[in-house]
Amino acid sequence: MKNIKLTLQYDGTRYKGWQKQKEEDNTIQGKLEALLSKMTEEEIQLHGCGRTDAGVHALNYVANFQTSKDLTAEYILDYCYKYLPQDIQIMQVEEVPLKFHARYNAKSKTYVYSIYNYKYRDVFNLKYATHVEEPLDIDKMREATKYLIGTHDFQSFTTLKSKTKSTVRTVHSINFTKDGDYINISYTGDGFLMNMVRIITGTLIEVGLGIIPPEEVEDIRDKKERKYAKAVAEAKGLFLKEVYY
Incomplete structure (x- = not known):
């Protein structure tokens, strides 16, 4: 075998x-x-x-x-x-080796979310980035991530319905890079819940647009209810970049 x-x-x-x-x-x-x-x-x-x-x-x-x-x-x-x-x-x-399992042996993963932040869309990248027309305040978005890095209960940031599975995860880092009008957010953690990266990204976009202040992210996290993190970023901007063993 x-x-x-x-x-x-x-x-x-x-x-x-x-x-x-x-x-x-x-x-x-x-x-x-x-x-x-x-x-x-x-x-x-x-x-x-x-x-x-x-x-x-x-x-x-x-x-x-x-x-x-x-x-x-x-x-x-x-x-x-x-x-x-x-x-x-x-x-x-x-x-x-026969004992290797792609899921169970994974120690951490990195996802990258791509945002095209410009008034007009980029027709050649429509399938691979989310278009946000209004300018995003990256400094405020970065400030909000301090409430997400570390080991927390991310129940507010998942669509997972199970009452038996743990919603505690460890996020090692959240980094921002800017390339022209593209903003890339890189998430590395021990694992991510269903829609977790997309919901966090949607929330950070709201922070960047001034809809909510950075410190409200802590309150959303601590309430541990999905209804408080309302925004979900589109799937098309998300990439699984790397799996670490």
Whole structure:
């Protein structure tokens, strides 16, 4: 038995997210499992490093599967390149120990959210950044992040409905970079809840627009109720950048 690790990238625009759904096979996992099952002539179960929502992109997504077939990394890479849609690309294939699991062994992840902050939209980047017309105050946005960095209960910043799963997470850093009219917000943490990065980004955009003051983010966090963090940034601006093991 071989355990195969895949590193891939994808444009999530036309997909219903990573995770395979019973009623919807237009997912990244669904497309890959179908192809890998055909390639190996086995029923493949693909384990991903986490879920990405519909419309979210990935620059370095990690997944693994096990197979009894003696296939080389080069063969798997070439097969996937030939038959996958052009918006899903396997970049690296490697055999790893059987105990490796893409999700359970991940120690931290980095997501990047891209904002185009200019009066007029950029037609060549509509699928990969959220357009905010009014000027954003990055200093105020950065000030607000001090209430989010560290270990906190992020229940206000998730759409997770489960009452049994913990909503405590550790955010190691939130950094801002500016490239012309593009503002990129980089989030690194031990893990992120459903829609957590998008809700935090939506809240930071409200801070940057002067809708709420930076210190209100602490109050929203401490109330631990989803209704207080109302804004959700669009999926299209979010990228899974890196997974660390």
